[in-house]
Amino acid sequence: MITVEHVCVSFRSEHQKKWFGSSRTQVLFDVNLTIPKGSCVGILGESGSGKSTLGRVICGLLKPDSGNVSIDGVSIYGDKKGKKLLQQKLSVVFQDYTTSANPRFSMKEILLEGIRARERKGEQVKDVDAELSHLLSLVGLDDSFLPRFPHELSGGQLQRVCIARAVACKPELILFDEAISSLDAHTQVQIMDLLQELKEKLSLTYLFITHDLTSITYLCDEVLFLYHGHVTDHRPVSTLSQTTDDYAKKLLQSIFIYDNEKLDEAAATAAGL
Amino acid sequence: MAQRFWKNKTAVGTVFFVVLIALLGILAPWIAPNDPYAADILHKYESMSAQFPLGTDHLGRCLLSRLLYGIRPTLGLAILTMLGTIGLGALMGLLAGYFRGWVEEIIMRVVDVMLSFPSQVMVFAVVALLGVSVQNVVLANVFIKWAWYARMIRTGVMQYRDKNFIQFSRCIGTPEWFILARHLLPSIAADLAVLASLDVGWAIINISTLSFLGLGVQAPTPEWGAMLNEAKNVLTSNPSQMVIPGVAIVALVSVFNLMGDALRDVLDPKEVVE
Structure with a gap:
């Protein structure tokens, strides 16, 4: 659906x-x-590896120095038509939910912006109120959230609304730029389950940018390792353990070591008791 | 926000004072004790009395009536100037801050040129060029001052243009006018309100200065700066003549400046998020 070719920034x-x-x-x-x-x-890399920059390039917000990004065969930086096509098919959820929503907008206005994007594609939304509550129910919230403002919601709730807003545009592809990294572990799992459910319900395509390997193994089919701007490995998640790349190995190891430490700790506390 | 406004005593006090002054100016024909133009040379420089509560000037005109009627040109022209300056400055600042690239280059280089001249001298130059009249004074003030506001508003816009909610809007192709009018303008509204109230203070002083120098509002129209000008001839013999319009100008300008500070506290975007 999206092809990125020889992009340099x-x-x-x-x-x-x-x-x-x-x-x-x-x-x-x-x-x-x-x-x-x-x-x-999934795009995986440590901070400063250029993964968010790649996200911006794919969003159409940053024109690469060279190379080409195309959606369904149309180059998005070539002319206005390509960009318009991208805007119709793509939606984003950002990492920092505190700035993802205009603090002066109520949830209703936030979602309406997404619905308006859908109307620009030529689709009529007849019953806006019903659509709003449908969107909220998709992400597990109810109508009582509509008149509320971003500061009146918890981080997890606001991130759900951001996902609902992304879905409101009826996109085919959603880009998640560290969308769950800033949430606590329990909420992360909830949101990832929600994402998986939405993906099946609405037959979406996801591009998942993160520094967290566990969430990639949970959600993604394929993973791309990015290290200092270079793609070091690209393989299906199922063969992740066979990676030949040093950096990817290091990342994998760090998780296993961490897990072992946890095991040791657990053993130590058990022995202490 | 309304709650924070009522809690802030300075904000309530200053806004109340400004509204009161504006009402006095609007209702001047009904509350002024005398005709501000009625000269009575026999009663010149009279001190306070029941008929002339603040005394009379060098032509025997009632000072209080002139002061009340003078609110209209003083405050009215200042607000007109403010609207023009903020309007032009906000438009240019928004365009430069949001679109960047060559739009910003052109606007900001013009701004740089405008800022490299001393503003007071430029105002005189513009008035001298266009001729002495009230419209030209307003035009000159707008023309000189917009660049300051364009620069300040551009900085405000740049803080917000990379915020995620604007990035999202751009990603999904929200029309540019919506981003500018619904996202950016409300975000910088607090800054605008503060700038606007400070600008009114500046405009009052500037228009009064021009009137004092004889370049602005012309006699016999009662305007506070022009009243000061008329009073300066008798500075040594009748100093009270200068005190009345002088105190009025100082009070009104200070109130506008205080109001600017108080509004900033009330509208602080940090507290909106909280």
């Missing part, structure tokens, strides 16, 4: 060696990625 450096210099720091090196329809692709 660089930014102008803050510290220039020469006066009026124009040296640039490259953050993405020749990234290739295909997102098949109906799949869930």
